Amino acid sequence: MKTTLVLLSTFIFSLSNCQNNNGKQKEFEGKIIYEVYVKSKTNNISTDDLQKFYGTRMIKYFKNGNFRMDYNGEDIKTIFFLRKENTEFDLRNGIDTLFATSYNEEERKLIKSTLEKSEIIIANRKCHMLVHQMENTRNSYWYDPSIFIDPKNYENSKFSFTDKYFEQTKSPWLKYTYDGVNIQINYTAIEIIVEELNDNLWQ
Numbered sequence: 001m002k003t004t005l006v007l008l009s010t011f012i013f014s015l016s017n018c019q020n021n022n023g024k025q026k027e028f029e030g031k032i033i034y035e036v037y038v039k040s041k042t043n044n045i046s047t048d049d050l051q052k053f054y055g056t057r058m059i060k061y062f063k064n065g066n067f068r069m070d071y072n073g074e075d076i077k078t079i080f081f082l083r084k085e086n087t088e089f090d091l092r093n094g095i096d097t098l099f100a101t102s103y104n105e106e107e108r109k110l111i112k113s114t115l116e117k118s119e120i121i122i123a124n125r126k127c128h129m130l131v132h133q134m135e136n137t138r139n140s141y142w143y144d145p146s147i148f149i150d151p152k153n154y155e156n157s158k159f160s161f162t163d164k165y166f167e168q169t170k171s172p173w174l175k176y177t178y179d180g181v182n183i184q185i186n187y188t189a190i191e192i193i194v195e196e197l198n199d200n201l202w203q
Contacts, residue, residue: 031059075093101159122174141173142175148170149166
């Protein structure tokens, strides 16, 4: 009986925390830790070298439409997106230059966007699946719709069809597979942490 009461109180608490004081669904703030696996599909670079460049772990932070991705590889160091500027900034190890990519437009064509059935369990969560088929790449996303991200944060973010992704999922991806001509990249969440984040992460 005591165990039942504890489980019930935990369930009620989790429901109450899904909404803010205005009755609206509370947006996810915190970080997700991913394992990273890459595969080379060209003779120009080996899979081992690509894995060294990307590393084996990535931590992605979310707050108020901003996100940040920290890698432990030899090449990519940090990627961060500022919602107000609708721009992504990339830092690479050993390079002082800050690379900027505007999310205002996307020249590639999205041939097909499909919500598909999925039975995959990721980080103890049953996930739905969205596939974006482009001309030379296929992007597959698995997400848990109970983790809410407000799609309005990205309604003008055309690059990589970010707007269309969040419009359909309203959630961060827990698994992502990029299947391109020369490379395949796989991100799989291993831990989801809800916490208040310092704004300094985006400064």
